[in-house]
Amino acid sequence: MNTKFMDNNYLAKWLNAEITDEVLKSYVGEADFKIYYKIKKDLERFESPKFDTEAQFKRLKSKIQLANAHKQTARVLKLIPTWAYSAAASVALLLAAYLFFFADTTLSTNFGEQTAFNLLDGSYVKLNSKSTLSYNKRNWTNDRVINLNGEAYFEVEHGKTFTVTTKIGNVRVLGTHFNVKTGANYLNVTCFEGKVEVLINNKKIILTPGQTYQFAENTEFNWTVELANPTWINGLNTYQNTPLFVILNDLESQFKIKIDASKIDKNALLNASFENNDLNMALKTIFVPLNFDYQLKNNKVILAKK
């Protein structure tokens, strides 16, 4: 190699046609030159991703118009006389007072969403996807009552009775950790710490840590689990003796899909689990072991027995 007379950055100069093939050959030798030459040639086959300038500009224009529209409404507001503001403020204040004293506070999650928050007494609640929870702030210190539809995990601070009401039955505690899952004709309560009372059909069932009570399609089940808290709060939904319709409903809530299971017995009790961050994986882990055929198309899943 003729290093003595080599240009600095000779490869850059060669790419830029500042030095000839012959010169590069004299620097690096015939064999290496061939490889450099091939790479240079093959690089021409690569291309940047397509860019539709016209369509993108249209998108941009509509965004700008939207931003302008917001500006204009802001300007219009300024034309309103100042007294109107005080009037509006009074109305808002009255409304706020009304909401605070009389209306329920509602929290809900959308498809695939989970949310966690603290209640007025410091109790912790984690809400699973497609669930709704409401309570009344005014009465809170006297009467801790929560309405729940869907699934939530509670870590309740000690205090007055804490009740979770559902369509199927009520769950009453003093201060414990527990999970409630409910839907139409389904209730599942697991106690993780302390003592939990389930009130259903004029009956009282007492759960101690590790015990699960389930009411599904008018049938009761009891079993024990060995967990410190429900697995769904860490992204894994697990099921024991659970009717298929409950699992399907969870899949729908988690991934915003529709499942057609008309060809299948939806009351069959199953053990299953799925991770809630990957739809394809979830479908596979649930339906393959059950020997079901499934087809996913446009957020719709069709289930059939093999």
Next chain:
Amino acid sequence: MTNSVCKPQVYESLYNKHAKDLRNYLYYKFGNLESAEDIVQESFIKLWQKCADVVLEKAKSFLYTVATNMFLNEKSHDKVVLKFQQIPQNDTNIESPEFLMLEKEYMVKLQKTLAQLPDGQREVFLLNRIDKKTYAEIAELLNISVKAVEKRMHNALKQLREKIGAI
């Protein structure tokens, strides 16, 4: 004010001139195509909002600076995987299945090696090789010297050659 950026025609011509290049630049640098396109939009919205303050000559560097900052804040960083044409362009007539397979394997290797180049080298190298920007243009764009551009070009090609090995 004949050439104010606030004039719709001027603004649109700026878009037509720079949007694609800006998108490619962001893509080569950070690897995330979707974010790159969103940020192009955001940068142009910023330009429109500030059109009275930005003179036409500064519009390009305004766009690039705003876009780069936005991207740095987002911190998302993926691999740059460029597509390539399946048919080899070279003049050999050997097209046996084995040859085509080896050829494909080699192209995928080249593609991966491009993705693995250090960020600084990759953006310069792709801006020159794919977008056909001259060294001087790249130097101006990145605010570095032409010498620095040459060095990155040189090292990038050297690395490609080393990683590709014998063909």
